[in-house]
Amino acid sequence: MFANRLKKRARHFARWAKRGGVSCYRLYDKDIPEIPLAVDWYEGRLHLSEYARGEGPASDAWIVAMCDAACEALEVPQDRLWIKRRERQRGLSQYEKVGAERARFTVSEGGLRFLVNLSDYLDTGLFLDHRATRAMVREEARDRDFLNLFGYTGAFSVYAGAGGARSTTTVDLSHTYLAWAEENLALNGFSGPSHALVQADVSRWLDDMPEAHWDLVVCDPPTFSNSKRMDDVFDVQRDHVGLLRAVLRVTRPGGVVYFSSNFRRLKPDPAAFAGATALEISDQTVPDDFRNTRIHRCWRLEKT
């Protein structure tokens, strides 16, 4: 069942991807409820991740059978598949190499290049569900000062640079991800003082920034974060009002903020959008390869 489904989706998406110039996409997303996996295609490599399941983790034998089925159905050699399991790797099979090997390579998207790592972290470095949002940012970036909050590996900053942004500023708490962002920017020919990388807690950093400084902002916070480098925990439901107020303060009048969250139960408080017009645009930002149309929610704010 799994192999047949993968073959069918692969046939469909190969055409779709070619038309859209897309080479990394979600092939399977828990389509069969009894097979709770996500399968992502990264230019001939496969990245599988296990969904949490009520009855506990899947057995090693089941995982190996699914990996075999995926490799065979999609004609991918076994050493080009990585699986992210919910529980610790136990090194029992040929697939369980996660963390042991740095499977880093570059992929293209929208004519740009990005470094991905399929083996060492839960996420790969490129969130495929924001492909369309990135394209929107590129369209709007010309001569803008662009701010990328919770910027991760800087993919939005690369797109803003490609769209002709006057400057990009990428803010993240993690040194590792900022170093990765710097590599992504450099891969696409962006470096120097007009592409700033800032290691900071976004909320605290915003408080020290001048008013009305940026024209285009992406704010894509985690649902929850309690890093050692922060004094307090961040909880998107509790903290989004204060966060967006601070973001709008540093945004120039007429400027645009893309606010996104993966927390599907987020109930935005209208107070968060005070001083801006806000429109939910998730139906335009969630791409066609995501069966789960609630993978993220995204709003476009225009500061009045």
Ligand SMILES: C[S@@+](CC[C@H](N)C(=O)[O-])C[C@H]1O[C@@H](n2cnc3c(N)ncnc32)[C@H](O)[C@@H]1O
């Ligand atoms: C959901 S990811 C953002 C994805 C990114 N916008 C993209 O599409 O590539 C969340 C990021 O927020 C960072 N982070 C978490 N808490 C933070 C905080 N308080 N201040 C700054 N960055 C934070 C994490 O290190 C991580 O890189």
